[in-house]
Each structure stands twice: as C-alpha cells, then as structure tokens.
Amino acid sequence: GSNAEKFEFQAEVSRLMDIIINSLYSNKDIFLRELISNASDALDKIRFLSLTNKEILGEGDNTKLEILIKLDKEKKILSIRDRGIGMTKEDLIKNLGTIAKSGTSAFVEKMQTGGDLNLIGQFGVGFYSVYLVADYVEVISKHNDDKQYVWESKADGSFAISEDSWNEPLGRGTEIRLHLRDEAKEYLEEDKLKELVKKYSEFINFPIYLWASKEVDVEVPSDEEESSDEEETSESSSEDETEEEGAEKKPKTKTVKETTYDWEVLNDMKAIWLRNPKEVTDEEYSKFYHSLAKDFSDEKPLAWSHFTAEGDVEFKALLFVPPKAPHDLYESYYNTNKSNLKLYVRRVFISDEFNELLPKYLSFLRGLVDSDTLPLNVSREMLQQHSSLKTIKKKLIRKALDMIRRIADEDPDEFSNKDKTETEKASENDEQKGQYAKFWNEFGKSIKLGIIEDAHNRNRLAKLLRFESTKSDGKLASLDQYIARMKPGQKDIFYITGTSKEQLEKSPFLERLTKKDYEVIFFTDPVDEYLMQYLMDYEDKKFQNVSKEGLKLGKDSKLKELKESFKELTDWWKNALSSENVDSVKISNRLDNTPCVVVTSKYGWSANMEKIMQSQTL
Numbered sequence: 190g191s192n193a194e195k196f197e198f199q200a201e202v203s204r205l206m207d208i209i210i211n212s213l214y215s216n217k218d219i220f221l222r223e224l225i226s227n228a229s230d231a232l233d234k235i236r237f238l239s240l241t242n243k244e245i246l247g248e249g250d251n252t253k254l255e256i257l258i259k260l261d262k263e264k265k266i267l268s269i270r271d272r273g274i275g276m277t278k279e280d281l282i283k284n285l286g287t288i289a290k291s292g293t294s295a296f297v298e299k300m301q302t303g304g305d306l307n308l309i310g311q312f313g314v315g316f317y318s319v320y321l322v323a324d325y326v327e328v329i330s331k332h333n334d335d336k337q338y339v340w341e342s343k344a345d346g347s348f349a350i351s352e353d354s355w356n357e358p359l360g361r362g363t364e365i366r367l368h369l370r371d372e373a374k375e376y377l378e379e380d381k382l383k384e385l386v387k388k389y390s391e392f393i394n395f396p397i398y399l400w401a402s403k404e405v406d407v408e409v410p411s412d413e414e415e416s417s418d419e420e421e422t423s424e425s426s427s428e429d430e431t432e433e434e435g436a437e438k439k440p441k442t443k444t445v446k447e448t449t450y451d452w453e454v455l456n457d458m459k460a461i462w463l464r465n466p467k468e469v470t471d472e473e474y475s476k477f478y479h480s481l482a483k484d485f486s487d488e489k490p491l492a493w494s495h496f497t498a499e500g501d502v503e504f505k506a507l508l509f510v511p512p513k514a515p516h517d518l519y520e521s522y523y524n525t526n527k528s529n530l531k532l533y534v535r536r537v538f539i540s541d542e543f544n545e546l547l548p549k550y551l552s553f554l555r556g557l558v559d560s561d562t563l564p565l566n567v568s569r570e571m572l573q574q575h576s577s578l579k580t581i582k583k584k585l586i587r588k589a590l591d592m593i594r595r596i597a598d599e600d601p602d603e604f605s606n607k608d609k610t611e612t613e614k615a616s617e618n619d620e621q622k623g624q625y626a627k628f629w630n631e632f633g634k635s636i637k638l639g640i641i642e643d644a645h646n647r648n649r650l651a652k653l654l655r656f657e658s659t660k661s662d663g664k665l666a667s668l669d670q671y672i673a674r675m676k677p678g679q680k681d682i683f684y685i686t687g688t689s690k691e692q693l694e695k696s697p698f699l700e701r702l703t704k705k706d707y708e709v710i711f712f713t714d715p716v717d718e719y720l721m722q723y724l725m726d727y728e729d730k731k732f733q734n735v736s737k738e739g740l741k742l743g744k745d746s747k748l749k750e751l752k753e754s755f756k757e758l759t760d761w762w763k764n765a766l767s768s769e770n771v772d773s774v775k776i777s778n779r780l781d782n783t784p785c786v787v788v789t790s791k792y793g794w795s796a797n798m799e800k801i802m803q804s805q806t807l
C-alpha cells in the first residue's frame with residue numbers, strides 16, 4: 190500500500206532469516222506446524238481472556254475458535270488464518286522483527302555449527318521458518334484494540350507495515366499468506382497438507398480446517414437426445430444428430446463429475462490426557478510429547494507419567510522427561526522462573542508460565558495439568574494464590590520423582606557416558622540403552638540442585654544421585670550400592686571433591702583408604718561442593734570428606750602413643766608455620782606413602798571449594 194512504513198529487522202533476526210532463506214535443509218515441512226502452533230497460541234490467548242470477559246469474542250464467525258487453511262494454486266499462495274487474539278500494529282513491529290528474543294542468537298549460533306533447524310520452535314523463533322518455503326510473506330492481522338494491518342517482507346533485511354484498506358476484513362485474528370517459491374509447490378497439494386497436519390499438529394486443541402476440493406456427481410442438462418429405447422444405437426450417441434424441437438419430453442440430463450469446495454476438518458482434537466492411560470499407545474504419548482514440547486527430534490521421551498489425582502483437589506496430569514536438556518536449562522536457572530508445565534482448567538488452556546506448579550529444579554520436565562477444582566473465571570493472579578496449588582505441587586513432585594526412579598529401576602545399565610566419544614554416545618542413544626545414564630548426563634545437575642533446595646524430598650532425591658567412585662569401575666553408582674559395599678565397622682560414607690576423576694585418583698588423601706579397601710566417592714562437578722553442604726547423611730550414615738578433619742578409620746591403638754612421642758615435632762611445626770597459616774599440626778593415620786598433607790577444618794571450605802570461589806570472583 191501507499192501508506193507503508195518501512196522497518197529494518199533487528200540485526201540478529203536478519204542473520205537468522207538469511208540462514209533460513211539460504212538453507213539447504215531438506216525438511217521444509219516444519220514451517221506449517223510452526224504456523225499452526227502460533228495460531229493455536231493466539232486462540233488460547235483469546236479464549237483465556239474471554240473467561241473473564243465474554244464480549245471480547247465478539248459475535249458471528251468471530252466467536253469460532255478455529256484455524257483455516259486455504260490454497261491458491263494459480264497465484265501459488267498458501268494461507269493460514271486463525272481467529273485468535275491478533276496483533277496490533279505495535280505487536281507486529283515488535284514480535285515479527287524488531288525485538289530479538291533470547292533464543293535468537295542462541296539459535297543462530299547453533300545453526301552455524303551444524304545444528305538442527307527442526308528445533309527452531311524451541312528457540313522461540315519458529316515464525317521465521319516460513320522463509321524455508323516462501324520468498325514473500327504477508328501477515329494480515331486484526332486485534333480488538335487496533336485497526337487491521339499488513340506486515341510484509343521479502344526477507345531482504347526489512348519489512349513494511351501498512352494499514353489494510355484492500356483485503357477482506359478479518360474481524361479478529363491473523364492470516365499468514367505465503368507466496369511459495371517454485372521449489373515449494375508441493376505445499377499447494379491438499380494431500381500434502383493433510384498429511385502434515387496429521388503428522389505434526391494432530392494434538393492441536395482447536396479445529397484445523399482445509400478449504401478442500403471434493404469430486405461430486407451432479408446432474409446437468411444433456412444436449413443428447415434421450416433414447417426411449419432400451420437399446421442404444423450408434424446413431425443416437427452421434428454428435429451431429431439434429432435436435433428434435435418441440436418434443437414433449439422431460440428435460441434431458443446427464444451425470445458429470447464436478448469439483449466443489451468445502452471446509453474439511455483435519456484433526457480430531459482429542460485431549461490425550463483425558464483418555465484412559467491403558468488405551469493410549471506409547472506411540473501416541475511420544476507424538477504428543479513432541480508437539481507439546483516443540484521438540485521434533487527423533488528421540489522418544491525418557492519416561493512419562495499419566496495419572497489422575499482424586500480427593501479434595503482433582504486433576505489429571507501428564508508429565509514427561511525429555512530425551513535432552515533444553516539449550517538454556519542451567520543458563521537461565523537462576524534468573525528466570527520458567528516452568529514448562531501447561532495449566533488447563535477443565536480443558537481450557539490457562540497458562541504455561543505457572544511457576545507455582547513445580548519447583549525450579551524440576552523445570553526440565555514437560556507436561557500439563559488439567560484441574561477440575563480450580564475456578565475458571567478468575568484472573569491469573571488470583572489463580573496463582575489458590576490454595577489447591579500447594580496440593581497439586583506436592584503430588585506432582587512425588588509423581589515426578591517416582592517416574593525418575595522408575596527409569597533407574599527399569600533400565601539400570603549405569604555405564605557412565607562421560608568418557609565416551611560422541612559416536613559411542615550416539616550409538617547408545619539409538620539402542621535406547623542405559624536410559625538412566627542418559628538421564629543422569631542430561632539432568633543429573635537438576636537432581637543435585639533439588640537436594641540443595643528441597644529439604645522435604647532430600648532423601649528421595651539422594652536415592653537418585655549417581656557418581657563414580659574408587660570402586661565403581663567406570664560405571665555410575667548409587668548411594669544404595671555404596672552402602673551395600675561398605676566394610677564391616679565402616680560408619681561414614683567417604684567422598685573427595687576435585688576437578689576430575691584422574692586428578693583425584695592421584696590424591697594422597699586416598700592412599701590409605703584404598704589400601705584398606707574403603708570406597709571413596711569422586712565428586713567432580715562444581716555444584717557438588719554446594720551439594721555436600723546440604724547432604725549431611727543418608728540412611729543414618731554421615732558423609733565424610735576425606736580431605737577434611739574428622740576422618741576416622743577405625744581404632745588404631747598405636748595412634749595415641751605416636752601422638753605423644755611426636756609431640757615435640759608437631760609443636761615445633763605449628764610454631765614454625767604460625768597460627769595464621771594452620772590451626773593445628775597433628776599425627777594421623779590417614780596417609781600411607783605421603784609424609785604429610787594439608788587438611789581442611791571440618792566446617793571450612795575444601796581446597797576445591799576455594800578454587801571454585803576464586804574462579805567465580807574473577
């Protein structure tokens with residue numbers, strides 16, 4: 190239009206679009222599910238607002254919460270329309286071009302190192318996948334609070350926005366028009382679109398319609414003379430037969446095929462979580478997970494839990510452990526409060542930003558909760574304070590930890606992945622073996638953070654802890670296994686902290702312990718130092734850092750004698766080092782070959798902790 194205003198894409202968005210438009214990526218199908226997912230989000234938003242204000246939906250067709258797909262074969266246009274919340278002019282400018290999301294640069298980076306374009310939706314930039322198939326895109330949008338606008342771009346670094354005076358008024362919602370590239374003509378085939386919706390968008394909760402053609406039989410006037418005879422002569426079907434005028438016969442008709450168009454619904458909108466778990470196949474759970482998590486990798490979720498809670502607070506829930514940690518899981522752990530659970534109240538989507546449902550350390554889980562107890566027509570703020578949320582949260586945590594324990598119980602092949610090559614890891618993934626080792630590599634840190642943060646479930650979480658030790662033989666071991674291997678008379682669980690297993694294996698602190706056949710746990714993750722400040726005991730056994738004061742290796746009758754005879758030396762030494770440097774100098778039985786070591790006081794920082802703190806203050 191003539192009133193078009195021009196805008197430059199934000200630099201990172203522009204780079205992303207360049208990458209997409211020049212991509213040789215073969216699976217271009219993904220754009221459709223990204224657009225349908227955006228349409229569904231927009232419909233969720235308007236439906237949520239309508240709970241407290243019915244008028245917001247308007248009337249007539251505007252009240253139909255649906256997604257409509259249309260093809261124009263001649264002009265090579267594919268359009269996807271929704272009656273969702275729509276976008277104001279300002280929304281169009283911000284959401285589609287000028288504000289880069291946190292995922293934008295992360296995704297650009299991934300793409301430059303050979304990442305998978307398939308995962309675009311997880312980075313929050315799915316819209317731009319339209320440029321896999323289109324070289325020109327128009328977004329027509331009408332929000333209740335603004336006029337109808339058109340956003341358009343040829344992915345050449347800029348976009349334009351105009352007030353829309355030429356298209357049909359949308360009423361409310363958004364229509365995305367893709368001017369398809371020649372190579373993308375297949376998306377003008379109805380069958381292709383039907384197949385894609387089945388494959389990727391089956392679980393969308395709003396009806397998806399296609400303006401689809403249908404061959405129908407119609408009666409049309411015939412120019413042929415209707416033969417009164419049963420037998421047809423060759424003459425009667427001849428074309429140059431003269432018309433019989435003025436004959437008193439019924440109008441002559443014949444049946445021909447004609448193409449008509451109508452809206453055909455493509456998905457069955459089944460809410461999988463309302464079904465009986467016994468009747469849902471693994472395949473369906475897997476597929477549902479992929480669409481829920483926008484994780485379209487080939488990997489299945491590691492586990493799921495589908496249950497109904499009864500009693501004062503009734504709800505249904507479906508929880509998944511993803512096969513991989515999201516790119517920003519621990520990056521954003523401390524500064525955002527992101528939960529990945531969707532909250533529904535009686536099938537109506539309420540929010541996916543409800544942090545009251547799960548504690549932070551379980552934010553890697555995906556899934557949903559559908560409550561019958563929560564009220565529908567109150568604001569999000571009021572819901573957040575609803576008393577039943579506490580009960581829901583408690584049950585969810587319990588179920589989540591059970592689900593994780595089941596992975597360990599059912600697939601206890603606990604070979605550590607740490608020292609394996611990438612290809613070894615990949616082939617293991619293929620075989621779906623050692624699921625718990627896989628879980629531990631992806632989410633072990635979350636379990637440790639849980640032990641730190643959730644005093645109430647500390648023991649349950651400690652059961653899920655895995656580590657390597659002087660006796661684990663390259664495998665991952667659990668505390669239960671450690672306890673089963675404890676020597677008679679051993680009271681404490683021994684561990685040592687450091688930066689790597691290799692480094693720790695050479696530590697003089699281990700000499701005597703290994704010689705006496707005690708098992709010592711290696712903790713090599715920086716978070717382990719914090720972990721051990723919270724994990725004091727397990728099954729009535731205390732934890733003892735072998736580099737700290739207080740190590741007891743059973744009774745040693747000679748020790749007292751030795752202490753006395755060397756008193757002169759230890760006193761002299763203490764004096765020589767001065768009390769600024771050491772608290773005390775002691776004779777001990779913790780060493781074998783090494784003559785002496787520096788030991789940390791019981792409540793002081795270990796040497797490893799000192800190192801961690803130094804690196805953090807840099």
Ligand code: ADP
Pocket residue numbers: 223227228230231271273274275276284285310312313314315316317362363
């Ligand atoms: P995401 O969906 O993860 O937020 P996208 O790149 O797919 O990322 O979409 C960017 C934003 O554009 C959305 O967050 C939304 O605000 C807006 N948007 C996209 N499509 C629509 C639509 N059909 N209706 C309303 N808003 C939309």
Ligand code: MG
Pocket residue numbers: 223226227310313314315316
């Ligand atoms: Mg999206």
